[in-house]
Amino acid sequence: MGITMQQLADIARVSRATVDRALNNRGRIDEETAKRIRELADKFGYTPNIVAKSLATRNRQSLVSVIINTKQNIFFSDVIRGIETTAREMESFGIRTDITHTSTDFSVADQLHLIDAALEAKPNVLIITPIYEPPIIEKLRMAKESGTEVIAISADITDLDLLSYVGSDHLKAGRIAGNMATLTSSGHPHFAVVIGSRKMLGHKLRLEGFESVIRETLGNDARISVIENEDDNFISYDKISELLCNEDIDMFFFGAAGTEGGIKAIERHGRHPRIIAFDLTEFTKAKLKDRTIDAIIYQNPYTQGRRAMQIANDYILKGIRPGNPRHYVDLHLLLRESL
Amino acid sequence: MGITMQQLADIARVSRATVDRALNNRGRIDEETAKRIRELADKFGYTPNIVAKSLATRNRQSLVSVIINTKQNIFFSDVIRGIETTAREMESFGIRTDITHTSTDFSVADQLHLIDAALEAKPNVLIITPIYEPPIIEKLRMAKESGTEVIAISADITDLDLLSYVGSDHLKAGRIAGNMATLTSSGHPHFAVVIGSRKMLGHKLRLEGFESVIRETLGNDARISVIENEDDNFISYDKISELLCNEDIDMFFFGAAGTEGGIKAIERHGRHPRIIAFDLTEFTKAKLKDRTIDAIIYQNPYTQGRRAMQIANDYILKGIRPGNPRHYVDLHLLLRESL
DNA sequence: ATGAAAGCGCTAACAT
DNA sequence: ATGTTAGCGCTTTCAT
Numbered sequence: 182m183g184i185t186m187q188q189l190a191d192i193a194r195v196s197r198a199t200v201d202r203a204l205n206n207r208g209r210i211d212e213e214t215a216k217r218i219r220e221l222a223d224k225f226g227y228t229p230n231i232v233a234k235s236l237a238t239r240n241r242q243s244l245v246s247v248i249i250n251t252k253q254n255i256f257f258s259d260v261i262r263g264i265e266t267t268a269r270e271m272e273s274f275g276i277r278t279d280i281t282h283t284s285t286d287f288s289v290a291d292q293l294h295l296i297d298a299a300l301e302a303k304p305n306v307l308i309i310t311p312i313y314e315p316p317i318i319e320k321l322r323m324a325k326e327s328g329t330e331v332i333a334i335s336a337d338i339t340d341l342d343l344l345s346y347v348g349s350d351h352l353k354a355g356r357i358a359g360n361m362a363t364l365t366s367s368g369h370p371h372f373a374v375v376i377g378s379r380k381m382l383g384h385k386l387r388l389e390g391f392e393s394v395i396r397e398t399l400g401n402d403a404r405i406s407v408i409e410n411e412d413d414n415f416i417s418y419d420k421i422s423e424l425l426c427n428e429d430i431d432m433f434f435f436g437a438a439g440t441e442g443g444i445k446a447i448e449r450h451g452r453h454p455r456i457i458a459f460d461l462t463e464f465t466k467a468k469l470k471d472r473t474i475d476a477i478i479y480q481n482p483y484t485q486g487r488r489a490m491q492i493a494n495d496y497i498l499k500g501i502r503p504g505n506p507r508h509y510v511d512l513h514l515l516l517r518e519s520l
Numbered sequence: 521m522g523i524t525m526q527q528l529a530d531i532a533r534v535s536r537a538t539v540d541r542a543l544n545n546r547g548r549i550d551e552e553t554a555k556r557i558r559e560l561a562d563k564f565g566y567t568p569n570i571v572a573k574s575l576a577t578r579n580r581q582s583l584v585s586v587i588i589n590t591k592q593n594i595f596f597s598d599v600i601r602g603i604e605t606t607a608r609e610m611e612s613f614g615i616r617t618d619i620t621h622t623s624t625d626f627s628v629a630d631q632l633h634l635i636d637a638a639l640e641a642k643p644n645v646l647i648i649t650p651i652y653e654p655p656i657i658e659k660l661r662m663a664k665e666s667g668t669e670v671i672a673i674s675a676d677i678t679d680l681d682l683l684s685y686v687g688s689d690h691l692k693a694g695r696i697a698g699n700m701a702t703l704t705s706s707g708h709p710h711f712a713v714v715i716g717s718r719k720m721l722g723h724k725l726r727l728e729g730f731e732s733v734i735r736e737t738l739g740n741d742a743r744i745s746v747i748e749n750e751d752d753n754f755i756s757y758d759k760i761s762e763l764l765c766n767e768d769i770d771m772f773f774f775g776a777a778g779t780e781g782g783i784k785a786i787e788r789h790g791r792h793p794r795i796i797a798f799d800l801t802e803f804t805k806a807k808l809k810d811r812t813i814d815a816i817i818y819q820n821p822y823t824q825g826r827r828a829m830q831i832a833n834d835y836i837l838k839g840i841r842p843g844n845p846r847h848y849v850d851l852h853l854l855l856r857e858s859l
Numbered sequence: 860a861t862g863a864a865a866g867c868g869c870t871a872a873c874a875t
Numbered sequence: 876a877t878g879t880t881a882g883c884g885c886t887t888t889c890a891t
Contacts, residue, residue, distance in 0.1 A: 580871095
């Protein structure tokens with residue numbers, strides 16, 4: 182435990198207020214004394230007591246605003262749980278959290294409105310799953326200019342100076358799936374990768390990751406078929422049914438939505454290819470349990486929510502900006518016995 | 521944000537001190553008023569501000585003592601990192617942490633001495649990797665009686681009323697390894713499980729977990745050979761060399777130490793069985809990278825350290841005792857691409 | 860440019 | 876049995 186502000190003030194023969202001015206660059210202080218105090222602080226290893234600090238500033242209520250879609254996906258309800266748990270812990274520190282749940286898929290215009298509404302309250306940090314469109318990006322840029330830092334969660338935005346992106350490394354997720362695929366197959370396997378669309382960055386990256394590992398490991402001994410199902414279970418069902426009529430697939434990698442339709446098609450067809458899926462839903466969990474699915478790549482939604490909040494809190498409480506603005510949450514490979 | 525203690529006092533028409541007495545059972549108060557205040561607190565949803573609380577009690581310095589062996593295993597240096605990181609965060613809350621590193625394998629007598637030394641300072645919580653011997657258990661029981669709660673980390677103790685055991689579920693670890701084994705083999709596989717000794721609880725459980733999954737999944741189609749290497753690399757090398765001369769092993773599961781010797785034997789022999797190992801060391805990491813090892817079961821040592829400290833802190837700061845005294849940290853299955 | 864003093868929500872020693 | 880008061884380490888307003 183280092184020295185206190187009062188002790189430092191005594192050493193420097195000034196008052197606490199002066200130490201405060203020197204260390205927090207509040208101006209109205211002689212640059213000489215300021216420098217002297219800073220050196221002394223350094224020498225004696227002074228570190229502010231964050232508990233006392235937040236007690237003192239608790240009237241100056243900080244605010245974190247969160248805009249996230251609840252219903253679209255079970256994934257997000259776990260993200261929200263992570264956010265809420267952390268929010269409760271931070272209340273004692275005088276940090277309030279305002280969560281806007283959006284219950285349906287929303288348009289760019291909708292999200293713009295929500296952002297505007299959230300910014301009214303002048304939050305210190307805005308946590309959002311942004312739609313990747315120019316008007317949104319522009320709006321978020323303005324938010325930052327007016328003093329609200331932005332954290333993108335679960336969906337990245339590259340052309341904006343974010344406080345952080347918190348989410349998963351999709352390329353890596355694809356590589357892990359590919360790694361598992363090579364371990365669980367032999368001979369000249371034929372793999373099928375099912376995604377929503379190559380136009381979606383996350384999906385595209387997962388596919389690339391998968392393909393690259395397969396090529397590096399098996400070269401041309403393996404074949405890869407790609408199915409784009411527009412995240413729709415029925416398209417998924419139809420396309421996979423068709424594929425199975427013509428080809429002998431050894432393993433499926435479901436890299437996005439439409440897993441249920443796809444697996445239904447596989448079951449109807451009566452074969453037992455290996456299956457790797459993405460994310461833990463009621464459905465994938467049940468299918469992992471009954472051994473239909475062999476492995477699941479898990480993106481840790483709860484942790485994503487928690488980390489985003491922790492980054493917001495560290496920024497508000499200690500003024501810390503993360504060294505690396507891309508915060509990738511660990512990806513886990515779950516087997517039946519991991520549950 | 522709920523109401524403050526002062527507000528509650530005003531509502532109840534008493535002083536803050538009385539509210540304090542009522543809510544913290546400090547006695548010297550009329551049972552009637554106490555009850556009335558508790559009801560009021562409930563009604564208005566009063567929750568103590570933990571920040572103010574710890575500021576107020578920071579002179580009453582709480583202490584967490586830690587006894588852990590550093591050098592024996594890289595595993596523990598990660599546990600310690602987790603402990604130290606959390607310790608630093610808690611300093612502002614007036615919780616000091618005292619870590620005793622023990623640099624070599626130690627005897628029961630050594631550990632008894634260390635416990636005695638640690639207890640001198642009357643810590644609120646003692647975090648320790650206990651040796652499972654009666655004198656140690658007896659000593660820890662006394663610690664608890666004299667007001668020091670005990671957290672066992674990475675090694676469980678069953679016949680003692682611990683604040684918590686933090687570590688991994690060895691049976692589950694074995695089952696995950698078995699699960700991976702079934703996924704990566706076909707036909708009538710022959711598995712070899714390498715442990716230190718069946719006499720060590722953790723090793724025995726991992727073996728049992730592995731065997732049970734294999735039996736459930738493959739029945740008698742699979743064969744399992746067990747090797748006990750006394751955690752010694754040379755014994756490991758010899759026994760595995762011998763095994764490989766006589767048998768055709770499809771997969772090895774290294775469930776404890778002696779992995780390096782064992783893998784050396786396998787490499788000398790020139791075969792390429794699948795290999796699943798335990799824990800992330802420099803060696804296993806390198807072998808996972810170069811594809812000698814296919815998968816690693818990871819016990820999250822860092823998280824173990826962190827969780828143990830969090831449990832200690834919650835107990836000290838909020839008086840919370842975990843509902844379940846067995847806190848199992850998530851087990852992760854790592855592939856080459858997970859690194 | 861610097862200091863004094865009040866206050867954040869709580870605990871604890873000291874009255875009454 | 877209950878109240879008063881002085882802190883805990885910091886920020887902030889108001890004097891000087």
